[in-house]
Amino acid sequence: MSEWLENHLPKVVLAPSFIAVLIFVYGFIGWTAWVSLTRSKLLPKYEIKGFIQYERLFDSPRWDTAINNLYIFGALFIVIAMVLGLLLAILLDQKIRVEGAIRTIYLYPMALSMIVTGTAWKWILNPGLGIEAMVQGWGFPNFEFDWLVNPDYAIYTIVLAAIWQSSGFVMALFLAGLRSVDGEIIKAAQVDGIPTWRIYTAIIIPSMAPIFLSAFIVLAHLAIKSFDLVIALTGGGPGYATDMPATYMYAMAFSRGDIGQAASSAMIMMLVVFAIVVPYLYSELRAKND
């Protein structure tokens, strides 16, 4: 008995966690997928009715707004955070004397909760007393900056706050990448008299392709899941102008009592995440096993 236990102990130790993941990740995904095919409203029903929830979802103007917002937010957030992160990393990589301190300052927002970030930016961007009032006070009485309460522009305030929160992290990724580029090649290029900007565009940046990919995956993942920041900054408003898939799902699940819609929107979110993450993880795991 004790010998059997000793031989199988590794499996016995791993089993509870593995079973937990099987149930609470894969089993639950299955449950949500199942319910997304039913007519569940306030309570789940288990009788499959086809893709009716998905049809309702794609007919819903609110979901349409949420998806559009995800496109706008995702594209701007990913591109600007990557460009800014790369720029900061390159600037910091010039043998700066106080690099440690500056890095700490650039990265600290990442330690904060999105709710804290949202609360801070909500105050800064509020038209009555925030930036708008401040610039007007400087002697520009016609200055207008009401994005937070303007349905056409509110989504950009979320981009602004999200970039503030995450660009330092992208910088850290790129900085690690810059430091791992082979110094000999750079030295050889310098000896040949190649200008610095050419060394960056022709040698260093292309060699960091895997880091661009990692940064993209992480940022895309953050964008699709963004929920806290929207809630704290705009609450999805004005109206539902800044709704995103995650806030739509939450509203359906916990305030509208429409479980079928909640399940189908959650499934779409998961499919989008998997479309991005699965090829990446697959190639990572394969590369490691080779």
Place this chain on the structure above:
Amino acid sequence: MTDLSMPQTRTQSAMGKIALRWLLYVLLGLFALYYLMPLFVMLTTSLKSLEEIRTGSLMSLPREVSLDAWKTAWSGACTGIQCEGLRPYFWNSVLIAVPAVAISTLLGALNGYVVAQWRFKGANIIFSLMLFGCFIPFQVVLLPMARLLGIMGIAGTIPGLIFVHVIYGLGFTTLFFRNYYVTIPAELTKAARVDGAGFLRIFWSIFLPLSLPIIVVTVIWQFTQIWNDFLFGVSFSQAGTQPVTVALNNIVNSTTGVKEYNVDMAAAIIAGLPTLLVYVVAGKYFIRGLTAGSVKG
């Protein structure tokens, strides 16, 4: 001719270099101001009176420093009908985070040790399946989890939230320890087995003492994740068991009475302080966790 022009171009390029250097530092400084500005605004706003907020400018320093807003935020601000400030919710977050971090880190260490050092048939598939679990959008498990917590009788309780955080933290903690333990040569385990040490003995006497750096990384990562969580907190808590992030959001969006921006800002700083402190004290490990979560291998 060339002899004459040489020193001149040299001084010119040296001057250019100094100018570039200055430009570089100015740029870095401006970006530093950009990142610091919200923190500065939060801090100064929290120290002003409401009167001064209404009449003064966003960026100005407080004329009179007052800690009243901090007191209200901590013990008097209203989150809906209750007006007890952030304090009870702050402790809720502590009560959730401490056990959840401890349990998920311990399980992650054991799992990582098995996956990295005791490879049995299928161990890789198990690890891959656990890893995928890290990447799901949690929306996809919210509905069934809400029902399960209800069936288990821990819906809206702190043990319920601890349970949820342990379950969905397992993938990452296992990944962290696994990636750390693969770098330890398998010969070490083999030699210890030849000497008669068993599975747990090897873990306890050899691996655990080597693990301090990865324990620090994992604990910081898990603590930051759980402290900053909002989605699980808002979905699975009820009045009285909410974590601090949910309470902060309720205070800010509370519609009763006058809008007290200084209290909102003080509350936001209080809610952010623990993770900020961890970052300032152990930033190196914090960054290592962040990058380990995104660049695997």
